[in-house]
Amino acid sequence: MKNLFRPYLALLVMGSLMFTATSCSDDDPEPVDEEELITTLKIVLEPVGKTQTVTGTFSDTDGDGGNPPTANTLRLEANTTYNATITLLDETKTPAANLTSEVEEESDEHELFYQALDNLNLAITKTDRDNSQRPLGLKAQVVTTTTSSGKLRITLKHQPNLKVGANEPNREQTGLTRGETDIQAEFPVIVE
Amino acid sequence: MLALAGIYPAVAQPPAATMPDAGGIDQDCGLTISGKILDHDTRSTLVGATVYIPQLNRAAIADEYGNYHFHHLCKGTYTLKVTYIGYETENFVIKLSSSTVRDLQLHTDATTLGTVEITGSHVKEQAQSTETLSGRALEETRGLSLAESLKGIAGVTTIQTGPTISKPVIHGMHSNRVLLLNNGIRQEGQQWGTEHAPEIDPFVASEMKVIKGAAGVRYGSDAIGGVVIVEPSPLPETGGTKGEVNLVGTSNNRQLIGAGTLEGKLNNLPLSWRVQGSYKKAGNARTPDYYLENTGFEEQNFSGALGYKKERFGSELFYSQFNTKLGILKGAHIGNLTDLLYAIERGKPEGADEAEFTYEIGRPYQDVQHQLLKAKAYLLTGEAGKLEFIYGLQRNLRQEFDAHRNTAAPALELNLTTHTTEAIWEHSPIGNFSGSVGASTIYQQNTRKYSDFLPHFTGLTVGAFAIEKWRKDRLQLEAGLRYDYKHLLVKKYEQNRDLQKPEFNFNNVSGTLGALYDVGYHLTFGLSATSAWRAPNTNELFSEGVHHSSAAYEKGNPNLKSEQAYNFEASVDYYGNIRFNGKLSVYHNFIDNYIYLAPLPEPQLTIRGAFPAFRYKQTNATFSGVDLSLEYNLLPKLTLDSKTSIVRARNTVTDDHLINIPPDRFDNSLRYEIGEIGKAGLFKNAYVTLGGVYAAEQTRVPTKGDEDFAPAPDAYFLLQAEAGTTVYFGKQPIEFGITGNNLLNTSYREYLNRFRYYADEMGRLLMLRVKIPLDFSKN
Numbered sequence: 001m002k003n004l005f006r007p008y009l010a011l012l013v014m015g016s017l018m019f020t021a022t023s024c025s026d027d028d029p030e031p032v033d034e035e036e037l038i039t040t041l042k043i044v045l046e047p048v049g050k051t052q053t054v055t056g057t058f059s060d061t062d063g064d065g066g067n068p069p070t071a072n073t074l075r076l077e078a079n080t081t082y083n084a085t086i087t088l089l090d091e092t093k094t095p096a097a098n099l100t101s102e103v104e105e106e107s108d109e110h111e112l113f114y115q116a117l118d119n120l121n122l123a124i125t126k127t128d129r130d131n132s133q134r135p136l137g138l139k140a141q142v143v144t145t146t147t148s149s150g151k152l153r154i155t156l157k158h159q160p161n162l163k164v165g166a167n168e169p170n171r172e173q174t175g176l177t178r179g180e181t182d183i184q185a186e187f188p189v190i191v192e
Numbered sequence: 193m194l195a196l197a198g199i200y201p202a203v204a205q206p207p208a209a210t211m212p213d214a215g216g217i218d219q220d221c222g223l224t225i226s227g228k229i230l231d232h233d234t235r236s237t238l239v240g241a242t243v244y245i246p247q248l249n250r251a252a253i254a255d256e257y258g259n260y261h262f263h264h265l266c267k268g269t270y271t272l273k274v275t276y277i278g279y280e281t282e283n284f285v286i287k288l289s290s291s292t293v294r295d296l297q298l299h300t301d302a303t304t305l306g307t308v309e310i311t312g313s314h315v316k317e318q319a320q321s322t323e324t325l326s327g328r329a330l331e332e333t334r335g336l337s338l339a340e341s342l343k344g345i346a347g348v349t350t351i352q353t354g355p356t357i358s359k360p361v362i363h364g365m366h367s368n369r370v371l372l373l374n375n376g377i378r379q380e381g382q383q384w385g386t387e388h389a390p391e392i393d394p395f396v397a398s399e400m401k402v403i404k405g406a407a408g409v410r411y412g413s414d415a416i417g418g419v420v421i422v423e424p425s426p427l428p429e430t431g432g433t434k435g436e437v438n439l440v441g442t443s444n445n446r447q448l449i450g451a452g453t454l455e456g457k458l459n460n461l462p463l464s465w466r467v468q469g470s471y472k473k474a475g476n477a478r479t480p481d482y483y484l485e486n487t488g489f490e491e492q493n494f495s496g497a498l499g500y501k502k503e504r505f506g507s508e509l510f511y512s513q514f515n516t517k518l519g520i521l522k523g524a525h526i527g528n529l530t531d532l533l534y535a536i537e538r539g540k541p542e543g544a545d546e547a548e549f550t551y552e553i554g555r556p557y558q559d560v561q562h563q564l565l566k567a568k569a570y571l572l573t574g575e576a577g578k579l580e581f582i583y584g585l586q587r588n589l590r591q592e593f594d595a596h597r598n599t600a601a602p603a604l605e606l607n608l609t610t611h612t613t614e615a616i617w618e619h620s621p622i623g624n625f626s627g628s629v630g631a632s633t634i635y636q637q638n639t640r641k642y643s644d645f646l647p648h649f650t651g652l653t654v655g656a657f658a659i660e661k662w663r664k665d666r667l668q669l670e671a672g673l674r675y676d677y678k679h680l681l682v683k684k685y686e687q688n689r690d691l692q693k694p695e696f697n698f699n700n701v702s703g704t705l706g707a708l709y710d711v712g713y714h715l716t717f718g719l720s721a722t723s724a725w726r727a728p729n730t731n732e733l734f735s736e737g738v739h740h741s742s743a744a745y746e747k748g749n750p751n752l753k754s755e756q757a758y759n760f761e762a763s764v765d766y767y768g769n770i771r772f773n774g775k776l777s778v779y780h781n782f783i784d785n786y787i788y789l790a791p792l793p794e795p796q797l798t799i800r801g802a803f804p805a806f807r808y809k810q811t812n813a814t815f816s817g818v819d820l821s822l823e824y825n826l827l828p829k830l831t832l833d834s835k836t837s838i839v840r841a842r843n844t845v846t847d848d849h850l851i852n853i854p855p856d857r858f859d860n861s862l863r864y865e866i867g868e869i870g871k872a873g874l875f876k877n878a879y880v881t882l883g884g885v886y887a888a889e890q891t892r893v894p895t896k897g898d899e900d901f902a903p904a905p906d907a908y909f910l911l912q913a914e915a916g917t918t919v920y921f922g923k924q925p926i927e928f929g930i931t932g933n934n935l936l937n938t939s940y941r942e943y944l945n946r947f948r949y950y951a952d953e954m955g956r957l958l959m960l961r962v963k964i965p966l967d968f969s970k971n
Binding site: 028029031032038039041058059060063064065068069155157158160161162176177178179180181182183184185 | 525526527528530531534537538542543546595639640641642643644647648683685689691736737738745747796797798799800801802
């Protein structure tokens with residue numbers, strides 16, 4: 001009845017396989033070295049002919065999930081012209097990595113859009129240009145008139161071969177609908 | 193490898209006493225099988241028909257009364273292969289436990305030629321519904337992806353991610369809930385992702401079989417919705433070298449395919465071999481109105497097999513490699529919810545009007561390699577039965593490159609290694625009982641790089657099963673039981689700082705019960721109750737992040753339990769008739785702890801804006817439906833072929849419909865067999881088919897949660913046609929076929945396509961196929 005032993009032999013073979021499999025080295029994984037990720041958008045508003053510089057920070061340092069992004073309130077003076085400068089940072093790195101230059105280098109594929117929402121009364125004009133003389137938006141002029149309050153939304157869009165031409169009508173509205181959103185920051189604003 | 197080394201010493205000296213040829217010595221080897229060979233319809237005897245038993249390499253010829261007989265047979269299972277000119281060759285499997293008289297009936301070629309499109313085995317093996325795609329029906333799918341090839345089976349549809357990625361859907365279930373068996377090994381890629389297509393080259397297959405419904409007892413975990421079995425043809429058993437060359441070219445995405453097979457058997461040794469390879473290249477697909485930018489793909493596959501076969505034992509070694517690089521529609525890389533709504537409003541992908549044809553693949557794209565090494569050995573254990581052992585090693589490397597990084601590194605890399613073993617012992621018939629017992633193991637390790645979307649994990653599954661069949665006269669009863677244990681160890685970084693090592697244990701029992709009643713007159717009734725389970729996948733437990741094509745934020749749930757399915761099916765099978773054949777199956781499937789993505793009330797706010805948030809949850813669900821296939825010969829050469837697939841799925845806790853369930857689908861065609869045309873029958877086996885597919889609008893969508901971003905697309909009808917023939921150049925046959933899909937160039941969208949929110953499906957496509965069978969053994 002030698003035959004009857006054969007199933008056991010097979011099980012033995014299987015057992016040995018299991019052993020070789022499980023004895024494989026099973027090291028702990030290394031943390032993922034994540035690509036540089038924008039965690040923070042800073043806006044510095046310098047008033048022309050006045051001294052009170054206003055700074056806004058929108059940040060989500062723990063990445064997607066976890067805590068929602070935070071932003072401080074921008075308090076602007078009425079009837080004032082501000083020169084706005086945007087800085088993009090990765091604050092998970094120490095020291096924080098400045099990613100603004102990456103957007104500048106790929107200015108033909110990127111654009112920032114500014115929207116004054118909820119009755120906020122602001123006039124915004126982008127002052128910098130990409131290589132094809134289309135607005136980029138890392139620099140802008142923000143003009144206040146009467147007192148008002150609401151939200152300022154700043155959206156950075158990645159638009160490879162999709163940027164709207166410099167002279168196209170409605171280019172701000174059209175531009176917002178194109179490409180992929182890299183950042184969408186919202187600041188409460190009070191013009192007083 | 194180890195398996196072979198282990199088996200050889202045991203099988204090297206088979207005891208001579210139980211050799212089938214040594215008849216008369218052993219008491220159990222004096223059995224006889226005899227009977228008449230008959231024409232099925234006229235019941236006339238077929239004098240001179242050949243009956244061949246491949247297991248014994250013995251043949252008999254029906255005498256002047258149509259009688260055949262074999263003497264001195266041992267107990268066991270034998271295949272009787274009956275051939276006769278003008279008749280279909282048929283295989284009858286007989287489990288011999290005592291001397292038996294059995295009449296074998298053949299069908300004439302003329303009647304079966306027109307009717308058999310999807311060939312099922314004529315005698316049903318089990319009560320549960322299975323359907324097989326082979327022969328010409330399979331040839332007609334050459335050039336399509338695995339999932340697209342299976343669409344010809346009632347109850348099977350696909351879920352797509354653009355034109356390059358499609359996965360099979362059985363009775364409304366897919367991905368984790370459909371098990372794929374590639375050459376006897378369960379396919380272990382990253383099946384959980386709906387945008388992860390099966391890494392299987394359909395050119396390997398000579399047969400594709402679909403088991404519809406839960407089949408956990410025989411196949412183990414995950415076989416909840418069904419099983420797709422991809423089988424190559426057996427290695428050659430006669431000497432000489434043979435081969436086959438397939439060439440396919442299409443319009444639309446200008447796909448080119450070259451595939452070849454070469455196989456043979458050494459003349460003086462029981463060694464046979466096969467090498468096979470295929471190359472595919474396609475460019476951007478085109479909808480009726482625009483090109484889908486970046487939807488080309490390239491695939492290189494090859495495999496090799498070596499078999500050693502003696503009368504009582506055999507072994508087989510198989511290696512295959514699958515490589516694909518496939519582009520993902522450029523406009524599908526969506527930012528936040530606002531971007532998705534803009535895309536839906538736009539009605540077509542961004543830059544669609546400027547998109548042109550190109551074979552170039554840009555970002556985003558996937559690069560996937562799948563390797564399989566399989567070793568199999570079997571031993572006929574004489575009176576005891578048959579013992580089989582299979583070992584499989586798979587390595588799946590998946591790299592996904594996204595649209596906005598310009599570094600050479602992918603955004604995600606997953607590396608999955610799987611060892612599977614299975615030992616099955618099929619016992620010889622004892623009285624009216626036949627059956628098998630088996631044990632299997634799966635050991636799996638996943639590592640990841642560049643992204644924490646799916647963490648590192650190690651899994652071990654061990655299972656054992658027993659299945660018995662009792663058959664007497666017209667009734668077959670089946671019962672089976674299986675136990676599985678799964679251990680899962682996950683290694684995951686919280687906020688990329690603290691390493692967490694949660695462990696999970698899952699225990700599950702699956703069962704199956706079935707009854708098959710053969711009424712006679714080519715009519716059988718089947719009833720089955722089957723079950724299957726599946727442990728929650730690591731992505732369901734731990735995924736955390738944004739799915740860019742759907743602009744959704746997914747959260748895993750570490751508290752998930754195993755999913756358990758109970759499937760009930762009743763079927764009627766009316767087969768092998770001259771005028772009318774049909775198959776009806778009605779099923780109802782309960783799934784306890786059904787895992788799904790439930791919408792969360794608050795969107796997830798990120799630096800990129802708001803994303804609708806979903807979390808994996810469990811509920812109870814039901815899937816029920818009807819599959820119907822009909823064939824009706826209107827005229828001797830004209831056949832109407834009709835298939836209907838209807839499925840209804842509900843979340844029974846929220847009392848709502850489930851999302852992403854295939855709409856009702858009706859596939860009808862008329863086939864005309866022309867036969868021979870031209871001088872001296874230059875064109876043989878010519879046929880034309882004209883038909884179409886109608887898919888209804890899915891009106892049964894969830895209404896109690898914000899699960900979808902846009903309504904389900906409209907119903908559509910697609911006109912299809914097909915023609916084929918064999919041409920003889922001297923003695924060399926060449927088979928030609930041409931298929932036309934979406935001939936009216938209809939703009940439509942498929943409900944089960946992730947890109948349906950912003951992109952149309954492919955427009956008109958013509959596909960030309962050439963198959964050249966080669967035989968180097970003659971001349």
